Amino acid sequence: MYCNKDLLNYLSFGMVLAGLWHLYHHKKIQTCYGRHMEHTPHTRLVPASLAWFLQELPAIVIPILLMLIPHKPNNVGKMLLLGTFCLHYFHRTFIYSLLIRGRSYPLNVMMGAMMFTSANGFLQGHYLLHCAQLDEWKTDCRLKIGLLFFYTGMAINLHSDYCLRNLRKNGEVIYKVPKGGLFKYVSAPNYFGELMEWFGYAIATWGLPSLSFAVFTTCFIGPRAIYHHRFYKGKFKDYPKSRKALIPYLL
Known part of the structure; x- marks a missing residue:
C-alpha cells in the first residue's frame, strides 16, 4: 500500500x-456518560x-x-x-x-x-x-523524549484509574473525594496522564497525524476535566482549594 x-x-x-467543534459545542454541557449521564426515556x-x-x-x-x-x-x-x-x-x-x-x-x-x-x-x-x-530512530532524541513522556503519562493514567476504582467498596454508589497520587494536585490526573501520553507520542513520531490526535484529545478531555473539578467543588464543601482541574499548579 x-x-x-x-x-x-x-x-x-x-x-x-x-x-474544535466539540470544544465549542460542549462549553455548557459535557458528553453524557459517566457522572454526567442523564437518563431519559429515549436513551x-x-x-x-x-x-x-x-x-x-x-x-x-x-x-x-x-x-x-x-x-x-x-x-x-x-x-x-x-x-x-x-x-x-x-x-x-x-x-x-x-x-x-x-x-x-x-x-x-x-x-x-x-x-x-x-x-x-x-x-x-x-x-x-x-x-x-x-531511518535514524536509534539516535533521534525526539523519539526518546516522546516515549519517556508517553510511558510516564501512561503510568499516571493507570495509577489514577486505580485510585478511582478503589474509592468505593463494591455496591457503593456514592461519590467520594479522590485521593492518592496526583489527586493531591488535580481533580483529573487520569486525563492529565492521557494528555502526556499523546503529546509524548506526537513528539516521538513527529508527524501531523499524531499531533492532530493530541489536539483532539485535549479538546475532548480538557473541558471534561474542568467539569469534573466543578462537580467535586459543588458536591464537597471541604474540597481542597489548592487542587487544580487538570494541570498541577496551572489549570
Whole structure:
C-alpha cells in the first residue's frame, strides 16, 4: 500500500476541526456518560464493559489489518511506535473494560467513539506503516523524549484509574473525594496522564497525524476535566482549594 499523503492531511485536519467543534459545542454541557449521564426515556443503554470493549477495539484491529497489506519492510522504530499506540488501546480494550464499575453506557456515545477509533486507528497505522520516515530512530532524541513522556503519562493514567476504582467498596454508589497520587494536585490526573501520553507520542513520531490526535484529545478531555473539578467543588464543601482541574499548579 502506497503512502496517501492527501488522505493523511484530510484526516488530520478533519480531526483537529472535530476537536474544535466539540470544544465549542460542549462549553455548557459535557458528553453524557459517566457522572454526567442523564437518563431519559429515549436513551438506549448498553453494559459499560461491553461498550468500552467495542469502542476501543478498532484502534487495535485496524493497525493489525494494515500490517497484513503488502508494503515495504518497516524498521524497528516504526514498529516500536505503532506498538506503543496499540499498547494504550490494548489496555483500554481488554483490561480497563473489565475493571470499569459503571453499569450502563449510552449507545450513541459508544457508536460515535467506535467511528473515531476506527478513523484514528487507520490514520496512525497508515502514517507509521506507510508514510513515516524513521531511518535514524536509534539516535533521534525526539523519539526518546516522546516515549519517556508517553510511558510516564501512561503510568499516571493507570495509577489514577486505580485510585478511582478503589474509592468505593463494591455496591457503593456514592461519590467520594479522590485521593492518592496526583489527586493531591488535580481533580483529573487520569486525563492529565492521557494528555502526556499523546503529546509524548506526537513528539516521538513527529508527524501531523499524531499531533492532530493530541489536539483532539485535549479538546475532548480538557473541558471534561474542568467539569469534573466543578462537580467535586459543588458536591464537597471541604474540597481542597489548592487542587487544580487538570494541570498541577496551572489549570
